[in-house]
Amino acid sequence: xDQVTQSPEALRLQEGESSSLNCSYTVSGLxxxxxxxxxPGKGPEFLFTLYSAGEEKEKxxxxxxxxxxxSFLHITAPKPEDSxxxxxAAPGQNFVFGPGTRLSVLP
Amino acid sequence: DGGITQxxxxxxxxxxxxxxxxxEQNLNHxxxxxxxxxPGQGLRLIxxxxxxxxxxxxxxxxGYSVSREKxxxxxxxxxxxxxxxxxxxxxxxxxxxxxxxxxxxxxLTVV
Numbered sequence: 001x002d003q004v005t006q007s008p009e010a011l012r013l014q015e016g017e018s019s020s021l022n023c024s025y026t027v028s029g030l031x032x033x034x035x036x037x038x039x040p041g042k043g044p045e046f047l048f049t050l051y052s053a054g055e056e057k058e059k060x061x062x063x064x065x066x067x068x069x070x071s072f073l074h075i076t077a078p079k080p081e082d083s084x085x086x087x088x089a090a091p092g093q094n095f096v097f098g099p100g101t102r103l104s105v106l107p
Numbered sequence: 108d109g110g111i112t113q114x115x116x117x118x119x120x121x122x123x124x125x126x127x128x129x130x131e132q133n134l135n136h137x138x139x140x141x142x143x144x145x146p147g148q149g150l151r152l153i154x155x156x157x158x159x160x161x162x163x164x165x166x167x168x169x170g171y172s173v174s175r176e177k178x179x180x181x182x183x184x185x186x187x188x189x190x191x192x193x194x195x196x197x198x199x200x201x202x203x204x205x206x207x208x209x210x211x212x213x214x215l216t217v218v
Contacts, residue, residue: 004149032205043111043197043209044150087149091205094165097142097149 002027002092010102013078021073021101023088033071035064036087038100044087078105109134113198113210119218120185120192128183128213130198138203139181143167144195144212153196156181157203185215193217 003026013019025033032051036044048057050066057064061082063074073086085100111132120126132139138157142150152165156175170189175181185192195214199207 009147034205036207041212041214043113043199043211044207045209046206049206089150089205094152094155095140095205095207097151099147099149 002090002094002096004088004090004096004098006086006088006098006101008101009099010104012104012106013075015079015105015107016077018074018076018078020075021086021103023071023073023098024069025071025088025090025096026069027090027092027096031091033066034089035071035073036089038085038087040085047086075103078103080105080107111198111200111208111210113196113213115213116211118213118215120215121218123187125184125186126215128185128196128198128215130181130183130210131179132181132198132200132208133179134200134208135178136200136202136208137178138201139175140199140201140207141165141171141173141181141183142197142199144197150197153183 005024007022032049035047038044048064053068055066061076065072083105085102087100089097114129140155141153151167153171154173156162172184197212198210201207
């Protein structure tokens with residue numbers, strides 16, 4: 001069964017305190033690993049797509065990396081405006097979303 | 108600006124009532140999707156459509172119905188057969204690459 005899990009469920013950081021979010025997947029024939037950001041009460045917003053192990057993508061303070069079994073979203077020197085839920089997803093039989101990591105960055 | 112518009116933002120349903128959630132896109136995307144989001148769970152696929160006048164059931168289609176009469180529109184009806192409809196509903200569209208554009212969602216509450 002295609003499955004995407006994320007950890008931790010929630011993460012609280014001080015402004016400037018770097019950390020990483022994890023996304024583990026068991027999807028046969030991976031055709032991309034997707035990261036989205038979701039603000040409260042809104043729809044997810046696309047961040048990155050990674051297609052092969054070793055690939056990295058960056059956007060401002062965020063960097064996504066991919067291995068054969070998991071992906072990491074590294075957040076460097078986060079700011080309060082980075083607070084959101086971060087979702088990862090992978091296309092299996094259907095597009096499978098993880099439950100998300102709820103990130104809070106405190107000033 | 109191109110995007111997806113969902114309405115209403117908030118919707119209240121009485122027991123035994125059918126309600127319809129609207130989703131309109133002006134991105135010229137062929138594929139459209141409906142997801143349900145519950146606290147602590149990933150988005151779950153209700154229905155999707157790859158082309159006008161055709162749609163497929165997702166993982167949790169029971170108690171829901173859709174239509175796709177126009178490329179731009181993909182309304183979702185939550186029927187009285189859906190016993191636990193309280194949730195946040197998200198509509199999305201894509202050109203097939205897996206990069207979805209989402210609407211702002213409709214929060215449905217049973218009263």
